[in-house]
Amino acid sequence: MFVHVAPASGIDVCVVGSANLDLVATTARIPQPGETVLGDHFAEHAGGKGLNQAVASARSGARTAFVGALGSDRAGEYLHQVLTDDRIDTSRLTIVDRPTGRALIVVDGNGENSIVVVPGANSAVSTPQDLPNATVVLVQLEIPIDVVEAVLRTARRNSGITVLNPAPAAELPASLIGVCDVIIPNEHEVELLGGAGALLAAGCGTVVVTRGGAGVDVITRDGTVHVPAFDVDPVDTTGAGDAFCGSLAARLAAGDNLNQAVRWAAAAGALATTVRGAVPAQPTAVAIRSLLGMT
Numbered sequence: 001m002f003v004h005v006a007p008a009s010g011i012d013v014c015v016v017g018s019a020n021l022d023l024v025a026t027t028a029r030i031p032q033p034g035e036t037v038l039g040d041h042f043a044e045h046a047g048g049k050g051l052n053q054a055v056a057s058a059r060s061g062a063r064t065a066f067v068g069a070l071g072s073d074r075a076g077e078y079l080h081q082v083l084t085d086d087r088i089d090t091s092r093l094t095i096v097d098r099p100t101g102r103a104l105i106v107v108d109g110n111g112e113n114s115i116v117v118v119p120g121a122n123s124a125v126s127t128p129q130d131l132p133n134a135t136v137v138l139v140q141l142e143i144p145i146d147v148v149e150a151v152l153r154t155a156r157r158n159s160g161i162t163v164l165n166p167a168p169a170a171e172l173p174a175s176l177i178g179v180c181d182v183i184i185p186n187e188h189e190v191e192l193l194g195g196a197g198a199l200l201a202a203g204c205g206t207v208v209v210t211r212g213g214a215g216v217d218v219i220t221r222d223g224t225v226h227v228p229a230f231d232v233d234p235v236d237t238t239g240a241g242d243a244f245c246g247s248l249a250a251r252l253a254a255g256d257n258l259n260q261a262v263r264w265a266a267a268a269g270a271l272a273t274t275v276r277g278a279v280p281a282q283p284t285a286v287a288i289r290s291l292l293g294m295t
């Protein structure tokens with residue numbers, strides 16, 4: 001289905017997207033406006049869909065580059081370290097004059113949460129002049145939408161496979177949908193986008209709808225193939241969607257066909273639900289192979 005081109009850049013997957021420092025407080029009850037409550041636990045984690053998906057791609061074995069923006073602050077230094085720990089190419093990461101993106105997350109005793117995202121540096125991500133000539137280019141919607149579209153257009157000109165994870169949910173111009181080989185929405189996002197049929201009609205090649213524990217639908221003009229979810233005991237579903245997208249991109253770059261890549265990604269998504277957090281939960285190729293019975 002896709003023409004597999006070995007990139008001159010040595011990059012299999014280029015992720016262009018967001019990086020955040022997540023500040024997570026747990027408390028018995030989420031405070032009302034004007035109220036102060038005492039929390040019982042606090043933690044900081046690397047996050048942002050772009051960073052999470054880059055880590056997922058790298059752990060699935062792809063030579064991965066991350067293109068995004070960080071502030072010149074402690075959070076930016078930490079996120080840079082997280083990326084390099086997974087051997088992700090950060091040579092096109094820019095340092096901008098805004099604070100590193102942060103998400104302030106309050107989780108209550110029932111697991112309900114309340115989140116404020118301050119995009120900061122992520123809103124200063126600009127269209128890269130030197131987008132690496134990667135086999136797969138993967139983007140999400142936590143950076144300016146004109147940059148998302150420009151990146152997809154450049155990737156297509158370079159004969160890269162273009163993959164969009166339309167999260168967080170937002171309406172998309174038809175011109176952007178038309179330059180996507182693969183769009184990966186979850187069940188809420190696909191509804192907001194008018195259904196898989198509307199995305200195909202606007203020129204997207206394949207729509208991969210993720211449905212949590214109910215598995216995945218792969219939808220093309222030829223019909224729908226359902227891929228069941230793997231049976232695991234989830235403890236935290238944060239990061240499952242990112243594991244799915246990043247690992248799918250890695251396997252497409254390795255030359256898998258879409259159905260093979262989706263099975264790999266479904267295994268990665270399932271494993272991600274068995275570990276808390278987003279970055280720590282991203283599974284390695286060894287763990288994915290073992291769940292797939294490939295060892």
Ligand code: ADP
Binds near residue numbers: 186212242265267271
């Ligand atoms: P998002 O986090 O973007 O809403 P999903 O919840 O649909 O994404 O999860 C992405 C993929 O991860 C699913 O399609 C599935 O393959 C896997 N996954 C998620 N939750 C589970 C689960 N409870 N059991 C098994 N696999 C899961």
